[in-house]
Amino acid sequence: MGKRRVGQYPRAFRQMAVDRLRKCDNVVVLSEELGVHRRLLYKWRKQLEPNEPGEQAPADLREFTLGKEISQLKRLLAEKVQEIDFFKGALQKIEARRRSNESSGATASTTKSGK
Numbered sequence: 001m002g003k004r005r006v007g008q009y010p011r012a013f014r015q016m017a018v019d020r021l022r023k024c025d026n027v028v029v030l031s032e033e034l035g036v037h038r039r040l041l042y043k044w045r046k047q048l049e050p051n052e053p054g055e056q057a058p059a060d061l062r063e064f065t066l067g068k069e070i071s072q073l074k075r076l077l078a079e080k081v082q083e084i085d086f087f088k089g090a091l092q093k094i095e096a097r098r099r100s101n102e103s104s105g106a107t108a109s110t111t112k113s114g115k
Helices: 011-023 027-034 038-048 059-103
Strands: none
Touching: 011 027, 011 038, 011 059, 027 038
């Protein structure tokens, strides 16, 4: 395991980390890359971007939040499209089997009970 830093990080480093946090999808990966605990990233964000109660969030932060929500919705939509494609394929296979059984003219085979 690497050495841990003791003391304060320079303000420029903290600002760079907060800027990257705004655009980041995975905070854990970012924290590992920077060698900083993720809670510290959130603490820096709170210190460097204070919002007063009732004050509207900055436009870029709002855009970032909306962009993140859009990407989550796109991922969810892609998953649902995959599910639909899977079920369509399964339904087509079932219909093909039914058609092949009906076209032969024979009745479906069943086992006779020994009773």
